[in-house]
Every structure is written in C-alpha cells, then in structure tokens.
Amino acid sequence: MKRLMIVLAAGLVLSSLPVVAHHSNAMFDQDRVIEMSGTVKEFQFTNPHTWLQVVVTDAAGRETEWSLEWGSPNNLGRQGIRPSTFPPGSALKVRTYPMKDGSPGGLFIGAMFNDGKTVGNWE
Amino acid sequence: MPNQLKKSLWTVLATAACVVSWPLAAQDRPDWSGVWAMIGGTIFDADTKTGEGGSxxxxxREHPPYNAEWEAKYLANLAQRDAGTFPDPNSFCGIPTGFPRIFNLPDVYEFAVTDKQVWxxxxxxxxxxxxxxxxxAHPPAEDMWPTHTGDSVGHWEGDTLVFDTxxxxxxxxxxxxxxxxxLILSDAAxxxxxxRINDNGQMEVQMTIDDARAFTAPWVVTKRFRHLEEGSRVYDYACNENNRNPIDPNTGWTYTTDTEGNIIDRNPGQ
Structure with a gap:
C-alpha cells in the first residue's frame, strides 16, 4: 500500500481530544494532525494504554511501523472498543497527533477502514 | 427516673448518635453502590484555575492560598510542567496516589459503605x-507516621460522611x-x-484543607462524580503490564518505546 500522509488543521479534531491519563502528553504535537494509510499489524489492548501498530509503506516501498497510543483498555472497553476492534491485516486510514521529533509514533485520534467503518474520532 | 429526665436523656443520646462516630446499621447506610466517574478533567481545583487547557x-495553574515559600515551590513545578519534565509519581507505576489526589483520578470509582468503614x-x-x-480516634501522634492516604476517622451526619484526615x-x-x-501540600496538611449524594444524584466530595506550613488560610475544594449506567464494570488497572512510556530519571522526560522496548523518540530539550 502506498503511503499517504496528509497534514490536517488540528482544529478539525481538537473538539474531542483522546485521553492519555498515565503520563504527560508533552511528546505529542497537538497542533498538528497527520493522516496515513496503512495496515494493522497489532492492537495491544493493554494497561496502562492501548497501542495500535500500523505498517505504512512509502513511495519507495520502504515499510515503517508506527506506534499509535490511545486510552486505557478499561475506559475504551466501557465505550465499546474491544481487542478485536482492529483485526491484524486490515487496511485503514489513521489520524494521529504525531511525535514532536518526527519519530514514527503519535497519539491516536481515529481510524477509518476501507469499508467506511470508523473508530474513535473521525469527523 | 422522672419521665422528663428520661426524655431529655434520650434526646441527648439520639443527637450524639447523629454527630459522633457510631457503627452504622445496615438499614441506615446510604446507597453508594455502583460505578462512578469524576466530572471534569484532572485539574484538582477547577474553581481557581486560570489559563486555557488541561493540567x-x-x-x-490553580491558586491555593499558598504562602510565599510554597508559592515559589509551585512556580518551580509549573516551570517543569511547561518543559514537559515534571516528575509525576503516577507515571512511574510504583506508588499509591494518596489523599487528596485519590479524588482527582481518571477512570472510575467505587464507594463501599460498611458498618464500620468506608472504602x-x-x-x-x-x-x-x-x-x-x-x-x-486518630492514634496518638507518636504512633503515626506519614503515609500516602494518611489516617482517616469519620462519622455520619445523616447521609453525609464527615471524616478527618x-x-x-x-x-x-x-x-x-x-x-x-x-500542585503540592506539606506534611502538615x-x-x-x-x-454525600447531592440533589443532582452526584457524589459530592468537599474537602476543607488546612496546611500550617504551606497555606495562609483553609482551602476548600469540591469534586463531583457521576453515576455510570447500571451494570457498568470496573476492570484491572496494571500500570506495568505494558508500560511503553519510560521516564528518564535524570530529566523527567517521558519517552515512547516500540513493541520491543526500544526507545523511538528523543527529548527535544537535549
């Protein structure tokens, strides 16, 4: 899958900030949103935070695994999110507040699968 | 004993039972069952908050009645917070949250009322x-030492639990x-x-905190909690289960790791 990365205006999604309660969010650039197309490698439904691992392939064919941090499995579980929400191998688009230093990670905002189903905040 | 005297004695005893510590019979306990969640973000004292955003x-910042010495300590912490390097003990996955922060947590709560304790x-x-x-009563001073939640003794005034910590x-x-x-307190706090459950069905927790070392006046903070829908569940929280955010003990910066535990980012301040 070819890499697709779009920088969005952060105001589009600031109305519903993801909750990361366990630590500071200082590593995330919450003034910037990026959107990528990729494939789910793994959804770690673990404490203290869940992690969506997404493999993104660039135009040269190089693969990069992104680590996208989300809320606690407990709070997400009460909102209907399950370990099966992101099946490995699924193609999707994801939006994230990226790491400030440009490393392949970020704070998860939302995702849309190829069939149009969305998870999280996708407005 | 004359009837009038008996009546007066019973009145005194009944009044005392309402305001003095007294084991609570099952039928007299308020129903605090279910699952509750704090209303609002994790700013401890939203009433005195200034500035836009979260903690x-x-x-x-907030504005407790700090004296000059403790205001300076708070300002130093705020500077670290601004740099993303304030060392929050909760982020180290090691020690209890303690009082009063225990009433300032995300995720959910249970309030268990038994005949001789509230948890x-x-x-x-x-x-x-x-x-x-x-x-x-509290133990004698020589039999107490500082702990995370301190020592709390209380009594019931109708459906209101009043306790001293x-x-x-x-x-x-x-x-x-x-x-x-x-935001901080001294060991004199x-x-x-x-x-109590207020008229809106919220659990209302009003803390009047005095601190002879840090404050110039008592500080009143009220936290409120909403009742989640019946049937809601509470789950295990295991901070070290898959903590991919180690904190640099020297700088306080929070890193991020990949699935193998390798740090993937760098501290922008270094």
Missing amino acids: TTPGV IITENGPNIMRIYTDGR LSLHSSESGNTILDRTG HSVTRM
Whole structure:
C-alpha cells in the first residue's frame, strides 16, 4: 500500500481530544494532525494504554511501523472498543497527533477502514 | 427516673448518635453502590484555575492560598510542567496516589459503605483509602507516621460522611502531588471532608484543607462524580503490564518505546 500522509488543521479534531491519563502528553504535537494509510499489524489492548501498530509503506516501498497510543483498555472497553476492534491485516486510514521529533509514533485520534467503518474520532 | 429526665436523656443520646462516630446499621447506610466517574478533567481545583487547557498545558495553574515559600515551590513545578519534565509519581507505576489526589483520578470509582468503614476504591492505580467509622480516634501522634492516604476517622451526619484526615506525606518527598500542574501540600496538611449524594444524584466530595506550613488560610475544594449506567464494570488497572512510556530519571522526560522496548523518540530539550 502506498503511503499517504496528509497534514490536517488540528482544529478539525481538537473538539474531542483522546485521553492519555498515565503520563504527560508533552511528546505529542497537538497542533498538528497527520493522516496515513496503512495496515494493522497489532492492537495491544493493554494497561496502562492501548497501542495500535500500523505498517505504512512509502513511495519507495520502504515499510515503517508506527506506534499509535490511545486510552486505557478499561475506559475504551466501557465505550465499546474491544481487542478485536482492529483485526491484524486490515487496511485503514489513521489520524494521529504525531511525535514532536518526527519519530514514527503519535497519539491516536481515529481510524477509518476501507469499508467506511470508523473508530474513535473521525469527523 | 422522672419521665422528663428520661426524655431529655434520650434526646441527648439520639443527637450524639447523629454527630459522633457510631457503627452504622445496615438499614441506615446510604446507597453508594455502583460505578462512578469524576466530572471534569484532572485539574484538582477547577474553581481557581486560570489559563486555557488541561493540567499539562503551559500557562494553566490553580491558586491555593499558598504562602510565599510554597508559592515559589509551585512556580518551580509549573516551570517543569511547561518543559514537559515534571516528575509525576503516577507515571512511574510504583506508588499509591494518596489523599487528596485519590479524588482527582481518571477512570472510575467505587464507594463501599460498611458498618464500620468506608472504602474509596479507584480503578486507576488501583488505590484504596480506608475511613474508619467505628468510633475510633486518630492514634496518638507518636504512633503515626506519614503515609500516602494518611489516617482517616469519620462519622455520619445523616447521609453525609464527615471524616478527618492527617498524617500525610509531604510533597517535598516527591511522593505526593495533587495534579500534573505540580500542585503540592506539606506534611502538615489536614483535611475535613464531607461526602454525600447531592440533589443532582452526584457524589459530592468537599474537602476543607488546612496546611500550617504551606497555606495562609483553609482551602476548600469540591469534586463531583457521576453515576455510570447500571451494570457498568470496573476492570484491572496494571500500570506495568505494558508500560511503553519510560521516564528518564535524570530529566523527567517521558519517552515512547516500540513493541520491543526500544526507545523511538528523543527529548527535544537535549
């Protein structure tokens, strides 16, 4: 899958900030949103935070695994999110507040699968 | 004994039973069952907050009645917060949250009322705070030492639990903060807390905190909790289960790791 990365205006999604309660969010650039197309490698439904691992392939064919941090499995579980929400191998688009230093990670905002189903905040 | 005297004696005893520590019979306990969640973000004292944003947003602070010495300590913590390097003990996955921050947590709560104790149970942490309502007093000063939740003894005034807490850690030890702005108390902190379900069906916790070392006046903070829908569940919170955010012990910066535990980012301040 070819890499697709779009920088969005952060105001589009600031109305519903993801909750990361366990630590500071200082590593995330919450003034910037990026959107990528990729494939789910793994959804770690673990404490203290869940992690969506997404493999993104660039135009040269190089693969990069992104680590996208989300809320606690407990709070997400009460909102209907399950370990099966992101099946490995699924193609999707994801939006994230990226790491400030440009490393392949970020704070998860939302995702849309190829069939149009969305998870999280996708407005 | 003359009837009038008997009546007066019973009136005195009945009044005393309402305001003095007294084991509570099952039929007299308020129904605090179910699962509760704090209303609002994790700013401890939203009423005195200034600045826009949450506890980690530069420019946001609260205004307890600090004396000059402790205001300076708070300002130093705020500067660290602005740099993203304030060392929040909760982020180290090691020690209990303690009082009063136990009433300032995300995730959910249970409030368990028994005949001789009330337990504040938080999913986050997890933490538990015990409030003795069996008539006991605080131990003598020489038999107490600072702990995370201190020593709490209380009584019922109708459906309101009133309890007194002391013997807390000082924030100077690095063990206790109230929120991520770096709000702090000394080991002289003492609180009288009133807990009840208010007319809106919310659990209302009003803390009147005095601190002879840090404050110039008592500080009143009220936290409220909403009841989640019936059938809601509380889950395990295991901070070290898959903690991919190690904190640099020297700088306080929070890193991120990949699935193998390798740090993937760098501290922009270095």
